[in-house]
Amino acid sequence: MIDRQFQAAFxxxxxxxxxxxxxxxxxxxxxxxxxxxxxxxxxxxxxTLHALLxxxxxxxxxxxxNGKLRKCYRATxxxxxxxxxxxxxxxxxxxxxxx
Numbered sequence: 225m226i227d228r229q230f231q232a233a234f235x236x237x238x239x240x241x242x243x244x245x246x247x248x249x250x251x252x253x254x255x256x257x258x259x260x261x262x263x264x265x266x267x268x269x270x271x272t273l274h275a276l277l278x279x280x281x282x283x284x285x286x287x288x289x290n291g292k293l294r295k296c297y298r299a300t301x302x303x304x305x306x307x308x309x310x311x312x313x314x315x316x317x318x319x320x321x322x323x
Contacts, residue, residue: 228268235264236272237314240307243282244299273297281306 238257242248250269257264276282281303285296299307 231262231264232268232272234262235269236276237307237310239269239272239276239297240281240299240303241311243297244304244307247285247296247298249294249296276303 235253235257239248239253242253242256250266250273254264254266254269273282276297277284280300282297282299285298287294287296
């Protein structure tokens, strides 16, 4: 079983990658990661999102959707650069491990 630290790291990478493609929101990330086999709780994801905000890797925009306030995240230029670098390194690592 993947421990909490790995799950948080995967969540951070996924948020950076996904938010570099467009706006995302917390529940969307939780649902998409669950579809991929990761059991991410709000208690894991939201501290990750807050850390990414503090690191200036994502920005936050509040939007009203069906009368409810939704916090939407989008990668900054810094976050996009970091996501690209991590994905490239992870790809190299996975290729090496699959030999």
